[in-house]
Amino acid sequence: MAYLDASPTAYHASANARARLEEAGFSALDEGAAWSLAAGRGYFVERNQSALIAFRVGSGCLATEGFRLAAAHTDSPAPKLKWRGAAERSGVLRIPVESYGGMLQSSWFDRPLAIAGRVALQAASGGVRWQLVSSSRPLAIIPGLAIHLNREANQGTAINVQQHLAALCGAGSFADILKELCGARPEELLDADLFLADCQPATLCGINQDILSAPRLDNLSSCQALLDALIAAPLTAATPVIFLADNEEVGSETAQGAASAFWRDTLERLCLTQGDADHETIFRALSRSFLLSVDAAHAVHPNYEEKHDPAYAPQLNRGVVIKNNASFRYSSTAVS
Structure with missing residues (x-):
């Protein structure tokens, strides 16, 4: 973990x-x-x-x-910061994002989020200095809209990544974030690959602690x-x-x-x-x-059992899953 x-x-x-x-x-x-x-x-x-x-x-x-x-x-799938678009909106710092990979977009709402990735900084020698960065505390959140303002929320709502998944970072500026991440000034930043990351640590849960919950x-x-x-x-x-x-x-x-x-x-x-x-x-x-x-591999979800072939339904903690596909999406054959 x-x-x-x-x-x-x-x-x-x-x-x-x-x-x-x-x-x-x-x-x-x-x-x-x-x-x-x-x-x-x-x-x-x-x-x-x-x-x-x-x-x-x-x-x-x-x-x-x-x-x-x-x-x-x-x-892993995650929102990637479009950090050049960081701006104040309604009194808070708002940073738009784009989806990296096949994100389950709704899962990113209403949880504390760190900012992590790498930055390219201007080195004293005139070259480029790369630095990995990760905030030691949550710096952002993507708040969902209160049900009082969207009474149809539980019926399913289309998510517009540009509009609805932007990270809110409270009062401050992107320069404040950069300083916390790596101690650099905005003029030293050449480029950056920054993502939002779930802050919750990997956790064992269940009666027998046999379920691993982790990003x-x-x-x-x-x-x-x-x-x-x-x-x-x-x-x-x-x-x-x-x-x-x-x-x-x-x-x-x-x-x-x-x-x-x-x-x-x-x-x-x-x-x-x-x-x-x-x-x-x-x-x-x-x-x-x-x-x-x-x-x-996807184990059977007890709340969605119909999503699996009953004869090929992997269960949690029952061993390794060997994937087969007739169209060779996976290459396992009788020989291999």
Whole structure:
């Protein structure tokens, strides 16, 4: 639960994964530098401060032993601040937002919200200084309209993101928020990727404390599982690799997404570090590899049981869900 609480954005999820790997003895690699890898050693490479590939070099030849691959994603749906539009309205600071990913928009109303993400600041040297930021307290709220002013509220109300989901931050200015987040002045800010984040910590609830309530379970729970597995895994002939990708919630088609060349390029570079590698090594290695796509699954909701096929109805705390789809939305087959 600590990983969930400490990772309000994909940037923090990647940074916290990096810290865990370094603590476990894994070494950071630079995409722009030459790589020299040793069997049995752990390494990782990061892109965009939000996606990370980590692996432990196996003892065997990649061409004959292949990879053991698993992927999850660091991002979750959230309102992204359109911070340049911050302005006072009716005596309070109002910041418009846009939806990142498939947000359940109504769930963001009437709860204390932090502001988190990353900022690009003008460095004293004239370059750019990146800084991860996360408010230590709630700075915003998206209040719903009182039922006295909308008697039809319980019949369902269409939500206009631009109008209804803007964050209200009380009296003050965006300069005050920036100062609290990173101590910077507005003239130092070059750009920012800032999101609203649920402040409520991960909590166990239920009679037997067997229900985990937390934001960002999709898919930080899988990131945590893959990190635990890779760190604890013994040395094997095959090379285990995990990919904590970003931007799954918007289609994965970014430089740090699962549909990018980041993963394939990293695997090919792994092959090229072996002394007897040639241009066929990557193809031979992939043919002997296996991939798990690890993500959240929907358990049966007791209040909406009709949404599930009764013969394929996963229940909470009953084990791993293996997804199948006849149209290959998921690639599980009888062979895999």
